[in-house]
Amino acid sequence: MIPVGDETYNAVRTALSLGYRHIDTAAAYFNEADVGRAIRDSGIPREEIFVTSKLWLQDYGYEPAKKGIETSLKNLGLGYIDLYLIHQPYGDVPGAWKAMEEAKKEGKIRSIGVSNMTLKIWNSFVPQFDTMPSVNQVECNPLYQQKEIRKLMAEHDVRLEAWYPLGHGDKALLENPVITALAEKYGKNPGQIILRFENQEGFIVLPKSTHEKRIKGNIDIFDFKLTDEEMKSMEALDTGKGHHDPDAPGVAEMLLANFKVHD
Template identity: 35%
Template sequence: MQNFKLSNSGSIPCIGLGTYKMTDENELYRALNTAFEHGYTMIDTAYFYKNEGTIGKIIKTKKRSDIVLATKVWPSDFGYDNTMYSIERSLQSLQTDYIDIMYIHWPGDDMEQSWKAFEKMYDEKVIKNLAVANFLPNHYEKLTISANIKPVINQIELHPYNQSTELTDYFKSKDIQIISWSPLAKATDKLLNEPILREIAKKYDKSISQIVLRWHIQQGFAVIPKTKTPHRVKENIDIFDFELDDNDMKNIKSLDEKKTISHSSNEEDWLKQLRYGN
């Protein structure tokens, strides 16, 4: 398993398992146990996902130091005291005494006070890596005016149809690791039947999903594809026995439509939706 080094000298796996909307206990048990069997160590959750408790039960049966556990604080829990409570609640739900990656889930008002709570828990070694999600440059710059410790990760929506090159270049310049959420664009029929991707997949005898995940990792982006299907969990991590060439990377780059999959709007409208207070 390839790791990406973080600016605080830590590191994270280049691929993990996303768990958004995975609330059925049996499905979670099946997906996570399959993931662990096939070499996954990073599990991404959030209090908002309503599955921390089940994940806590599962990882309690594993060696904790072998797992990179990530969770998030939702904007409704912003503010110093609320964030401290949210962190403690996640610790209890996940049945652990530390979190490997803790995110501010979305930018918003009063996030600076939440960051102070993050920093305190980092100093106490309750949180190993401080992170943000869905941040644009202006959010990062606003946060870091008062921050003593900068984020080491930004988790954003990235996939072939929404490549956000200027955004990723900015955070690379700040030495912040990008993690792509929805890296397969929700595995839509459009993506899974994309002629360019079908040709590349045929060339390497791989699935389209494997091609796209490999494309992310070769750019230096970690990925957290979500699936509850065991054979897809296994397939998604089987991407380390080939490498895309420059022409493949160029062809996939040509697919960029600057459109997100999480909003039925173009990138400009999405950026407007991410302004403070929304």
């Protein structure tokens, strides 16, 4: 999440000027209006930009979700949202999903998906949906490759979007010998090696930065390709453990208590 105001606005304008066309925001980031303003001011045709936003826990349930969707549309001011997600999968998710399905049919949203769904959570909710999610946005990087949920998603042709694709600044990741050796070989930095690996794995990656140099570097990954053996060496780094456990007791209560998108 990038702070509300000029920091978000400037980061989005910079990213768009450097060639990015997918911008990710959320009701709980409180910066939808800044994202929308930056996109409108960019001069780039709306249809060339892909915008993701997310519905927050306070607005789950059929009627609350309808209002939440309208609020996101109003805040963004872009006419429609390309992808809208269930941000945290707790509470009346089926009711919220129904409202999102209707908004999709009405053309307000082009595609709908989920976020932070583990196998356990997926099996609790998705079988109740009339339509399959397009994506599941989850924590994912070379040390936490989400192999278990990816198998289930592949059965239903659901794409993985990776949040924190560069980890949390962990030295264990950015200074891993496998990654640093590849960075030296290709004349790239470790972050670019990580993003290239994830791109070749088929992930939709969402690196976050407010610094122009890093924003520019994060998209400069298409002039080289990791070999099959190098991909295997990266795949072998998986520990199966991340920083966020959506299945942990009390997560829903903690999130709802600490993040409120309205009174």
